[in-house]
Amino acid sequence: MKSRSAVTNIVVAGLGGQGVLKASDILAEVAFVSGLDVKKSEIHGMSQRGGSVSSDVRYGPVVFSPMVPEGEADYLLVTQEDQVAVNIHLLAQHGVVIQPAQVDQSELRNKKSLNVALLGVLSHHLSFPEEAWKAAIQHQLPEALHEANLQAFALGRRAGNQ
Amino acid sequence: MPSEDSKFEKLFLGGDEAVALAALDADVKLGSGYPGTPSTEILETFERLGGRAQWSPNEKVALEVGIGVAFAGARSLVTMKHVGLNVAADPLFTVAYTGVDGALMIVSADDPGMSSSQNEQDNRRYAVAAGVPMLEPANSQEAYDFTLRAIEISERWHIPVLFRMTTRVCHSKSVVQRGAAIPAATPAHFEHDIRSRVMIPAYARPAHHRLREKLEQIAEWNETSGLNTLTPGSKELGIITSGISYQHVREAVPEASVLKLGMTYPLPLEVMRNFAASAERCLVIEEGDPYLVESARMAGITVEDKPEMYRFGELNVPRVRRIVDGDLSPEAKPVAGKPPALCPGCPHRSVFTALKNLGCYVAGDIGCYSLGVLPPFEAMDSLVCMGAAIGVGLGMRHVLPPEQAKRVVSVLGDSTFVHSGITGLVEMVYNPPPTGHVLLILDNGTTAMTGLQEHPGTGRTLEHASTGKVVFEDLARSLGLRNVTVADPTADPKGFEDLVRSALEKPELSVIIARRNCLLAAKSIREYERCNEEQVSGD
Numbered sequence: 149m150k151s152r153s154a155v156t157n158i159v160v161a162g163l164g165g166q167g168v169l170k171a172s173d174i175l176a177e178v179a180f181v182s183g184l185d186v187k188k189s190e191i192h193g194m195s196q197r198g199g200s201v202s203s204d205v206r207y208g209p210v211v212f213s214p215m216v217p218e219g220e221a222d223y224l225l226v227t228q229e230d231q232v233a234v235n236i237h238l239l240a241q242h243g244v245v246i247q248p249a250q251v252d253q254s255e256l257r258n259k260k261s262l263n264v265a266l267l268g269v270l271s272h273h274l275s276f277p278e279e280a281w282k283a284a285i286q287h288q289l290p291e292a293l294h295e296a297n298l299q300a301f302a303l304g305r306r307a308g309n310q
Numbered sequence: 311m312p313s314e315d316s317k318f319e320k321l322f323l324g325g326d327e328a329v330a331l332a333a334l335d336a337d338v339k340l341g342s343g344y345p346g347t348p349s350t351e352i353l354e355t356f357e358r359l360g361g362r363a364q365w366s367p368n369e370k371v372a373l374e375v376g377i378g379v380a381f382a383g384a385r386s387l388v389t390m391k392h393v394g395l396n397v398a399a400d401p402l403f404t405v406a407y408t409g410v411d412g413a414l415m416i417v418s419a420d421d422p423g424m425s426s427s428q429n430e431q432d433n434r435r436y437a438v439a440a441g442v443p444m445l446e447p448a449n450s451q452e453a454y455d456f457t458l459r460a461i462e463i464s465e466r467w468h469i470p471v472l473f474r475m476t477t478r479v480c481h482s483k484s485v486v487q488r489g490a491a492i493p494a495a496t497p498a499h500f501e502h503d504i505r506s507r508v509m510i511p512a513y514a515r516p517a518h519h520r521l522r523e524k525l526e527q528i529a530e531w532n533e534t535s536g537l538n539t540l541t542p543g544s545k546e547l548g549i550i551t552s553g554i555s556y557q558h559v560r561e562a563v564p565e566a567s568v569l570k571l572g573m574t575y576p577l578p579l580e581v582m583r584n585f586a587a588s589a590e591r592c593l594v595i596e597e598g599d600p601y602l603v604e605s606a607r608m609a610g611i612t613v614e615d616k617p618e619m620y621r622f623g624e625l626n627v628p629r630v631r632r633i634v635d636g637d638l639s640p641e642a643k644p645v646a647g648k649p650p651a652l653c654p655g656c657p658h659r660s661v662f663t664a665l666k667n668l669g670c671y672v673a674g675d676i677g678c679y680s681l682g683v684l685p686p687f688e689a690m691d692s693l694v695c696m697g698a699a700i701g702v703g704l705g706m707r708h709v710l711p712p713e714q715a716k717r718v719v720s721v722l723g724d725s726t727f728v729h730s731g732i733t734g735l736v737e738m739v740y741n742p743p744p745t746g747h748v749l750l751i752l753d754n755g756t757t758a759m760t761g762l763q764e765h766p767g768t769g770r771t772l773e774h775a776s777t778g779k780v781v782f783e784d785l786a787r788s789l790g791l792r793n794v795t796v797a798d799p800t801a802d803p804k805g806f807e808d809l810v811r812s813a814l815e816k817p818e819l820s821v822i823i824a825r826r827n828c829l830l831a832a833k834s835i836r837e838y839e840r841c842n843e844e845q846v847s848g849d
Contacts, residue, residue: 163648176483180322187449189482191425197681200647212561214449214482214554217627234647 155208157216158270161235162227164198167263170288171225172203174267177284178276179207189214200234223273225266246270251307258293261300268304278305321486325479328450328486329387329417330355332457335488337495338413339384340364342372344729345760346391347426348480349419353389354763357773365763365772368696368729369394373401373416380410380470381507384498385461392420392433393695397730403440405470407517408507409524412498413464415457416442417473419480422597423624426759428676428693430623432598437472437575441521443528444472444575445537446553450484456572458492459537465493467524474574476597478554478624529576537572538581547634548589550582550602550613555595555625562630574602579609586611595633597625652681657826658752660799662687664807665719668814673703675722675731678758678828682721690721697722697730700738700749707743715745716814722750725757725765728780738819739789746818748810751782754828755835762831774834776842786821793820800826 158175162168169190176188190203204216221238225246232245239245251265264285271281285297323331329352333341341356341363343349357363366372369390379386390398395418405414418436421427437444445460447453453475460471505513532538544565551559552571559568569585571577586592586606593614594603603615616633619641625633629641652658662682665672666689674680674690675698683690692702703720710718722731731751738747757763764770769779786794793813799806806824813820827835 164650176322180320180485185485186322187482187484189478191477191481197650197653197678198648199650202647211484212557213627214478214484214557215626217561231647234645237642237645 155206155211156274157221157240158205158223158225159202159216159221159235159238160205160225160227161200161202161231162263163231164201166201166227167260168201168227169203171227171263171267172205174264174281174284174288175270176205176207177288178280179205181280181284182276184208185211187211187214200231202231202235223270225270227263227266244273251304255303256296257299258296261293261297264297265300265304265307268301268306269308271301271305272308319487321488322483323450323454323486324351324481324483325447325450325453325475326351326419326481327355328453329457329473329475330359330361331486331488332454333387333415334359334361336385336458336461336492338387338461339495339498340375340379341387341389342366342375342379343389343417344369344372344394345725345757345763346394346419347760348421348477349389349391349394349417349475350760350763351480352387352417353772356387363772365765367766369398370401373398373405376414376416377401377405377408377410379498380412380414380464381408382498382500383411383496385413385465385495387415387417389417390419391427392418392431393427393429394418395433395436396431397696399436399440402436402442402470404509404514406440406442407509407514407521409468409517409520410464410470411468412495413461414470415460415464415473416470417475419475419477420598421477423477425477428695430598432601433472433474434574434601435599437474438601440472441525442470442472442575443467443525443573444474445572446474446574447479447572448553448556448570449479450482450486452572453479454486454488456537462492463528467528469521469524469528472575474553476554525576529579532573532576532578533580535573535578538578539570539572540585541568541570543567545588546590548585548592549595550585550592550606551595552602553597555597555630558625558627558630559595562627563634566634571602577602577605579606579611582606583609583611586613593634595625595630649684650681651684652678652687653829655800655829657754657798657800657824657828658682659687660803660806661721661750661752661824662689663803664799664810665689665721667807668811669717670810670814671706671714671718673699673706673718673720675699675726676759677723677726677752678754679721679723679752680759695730696726697734699726700731700734703749704734704738704741704743704747707745707747712745715743719748719750719810719814721752723758724751724753724755724767724782725763727751727782728766732785735786735789735821739791742819744817746816746820748813749819749821750810751821751823753782753823753825754831755825756828756831758828758831762828762834768835770838770842774838774841776846782823783821791819791821793818794823795820796823796825798826799824
């Protein structure tokens with residue numbers, strides 16, 4: 149069932165250390181800067197120790213719960229293929245999975261930018277302007293990482309276009 | 311994070327960050343606390359924004375410091391996770407009697423569902439038990455606004471205020487409009503007021519009466535405080551709720567009328583009574599214990615409660631739908647993700663390998679090393695609360711037959727040792743078991759589990775500046791212990807195992823400090839040390 153209001157639901161998932169929370173921060177900022185109501189939820193704590201991590205981002209005119217209800221995620225973005233199975237119950241019937249195989253990782257300038265490359269793939273599905281994504285990436289990451297991540301984003305966005 | 315010249319009129323903040331920002335805007339003079347998920351980011355953010363914040367050895371001390379700040383007429387913020395309030399409960403119950411001169415806001419960050427905790431206790435019960443007003447924000451905007459209100463309430467009635475958050479409020483981000491509508495703080499000052507602050511029985515008896523009078527006044531005020539909001543809707547279904555549950559309710563049953571309680575102690579019982587009477591069916595939806603339900607029923611208000619199965623874990627939109635539908639069918643088990651594990655190369659790994667090889671009975675404790683309970687180690691036999699490793703290990707040693715007693719070790723981390731292990735160490739010296747005992751302090755130079763915070767054993771403050779340092783081996787020796795050894799478990803795993811074996815064989819008390827910096831913290835620690843040394847040599 150699609151959520152009753154015009155809320156877009158995105159779940160970002162992976163393992164601790166793969167930049168799951170950073171990716172969801174960038175995504176949430178893009179939605180926030182565009183003037184929408186946004187909520188983002190995540191579980192910290194044990195996440196640094198390599199376990200499963202996920203973060204929910206929801207945006208629309210009004211968002212109540214910060215958690216994406218089961219079966220209502222429009223997009224599931226995973227930084228590691230085996231995390232699809234862990235989160236698939238969240239995906240709506242019409243939902244789209246975005247995963248590492250969609251990006252040619254050998255072309256990444258920095259392997260750790262896979263999270264941002266996958267945001268590039270996702271960005272193709274969403275209506276936010278490319279400039280907003282670039283600005284959020286630059287705002288959320290230290291300057292030394294800008295170039296590699298902008299390259300990763302562009303790579304993902306091209307892949308999403310294909 | 312925002313700054314004074316923030317380019318956005320609105321901010322996108324986590325609940326913890328919003329509390330910190332409000333504390334800054336309210337001119338809170340000192341924030342104190344002990345790190346604990348999901349509360350840790352409050353003080354870290356407060357410090358980053360320019361506020362003055364300190365980690366205390368534990369929550370009890372943090373609250374006592376906060377009480378002192380408030381006795382001196384200033385505004386004080388004290389933060390902890392839910393189980394931390396158990397540690398701080400002693401001062402809490404009596405500061406409710408003394409009251410305060412400035413403001414005292416105590417954050418209890420509860421963890422329904424136990425994403426990172428050993429229990430899911432519902433600390434709303436503490437507000438009732440201690441007799442302190444309680445506010446419950448439902449998103450980051452309310453985390454900001456209610457912080458200001460909590461400080462106002464604390465100053466108006468000279469009473470500490472419990473600020474009860476939950477994981478999904480602390481760690482969810484949402485939009486915040488900043489605006490500090492709060493009277494200016496008065497400068498810190500102290501005046502004698504012996505009868506108010508010295509709780510000998512003769513002065514405590516009238517203090518208890520004063521407390522109940524205050525609570526009566528606050529209850530009356532709360533009927534129209536503006537902290538509780540009504541969303542009109544269907545007459546057929548009315549829902550009373552609070553905190554994050556409100557968000558799930560609005561989404562799951564948009565047609566319902568909803569009474570959202572922002573101040574949940576003392577409750578606005580007349581507002582609740584009128585609301586319940588106006589609905590054909592009045593349902594209380596609350597995470598955790600049936601606190602609101604029981605309070606309503608005691609006041610003679612007819613309400614329907616959630617089935618017992620929904621007492622466990624967090625609520626969410628689908629679960630609220632099930633509660634409304636009275637659905638008692640079993641819920642699907644969540645798919646298990648990859649569990650966390652000790653990092654590759656973590657110094658705790660060789661410790662637990664040794665304990666497993668030696669067939670130890672391990673009285674464990676709370677921290678990253680709790681992961682020693684999982685495969686491949688499975689080398690932990692108990693975990694109760696912060697510092698319990700020592701007492702539990704000693705108790706086992708006292709009663710087990712010698713052959714078994716000799717296998718018992720107590721294991722706890724550096725920050726946990728400072729938090730609640732020192733009194734356990736004193737117990738070990740004072741009441742030694744006949745077979746002796748072995749205490750392992752796993753000193754990785756940081757509070758790793760909660761995100762690498764400093765503690766008194768690191769010799770650095772919350773903001774990583776150099777300060778006094780508690781040296782564990784010196785402390786142990788000062789108590790008269792003779793077998794005190796410091797060893798690096800990673801550098802020589804075999805030697806470490808031999809060291810533990812020989813300690814187990816002796817009917818004596820031994821303290822082994824396994825010292826090697828956490829891999830995740832090692833680089834930062836080197837950097838802090840370099841900066842602090844440069845500062846010393848530059849002076």
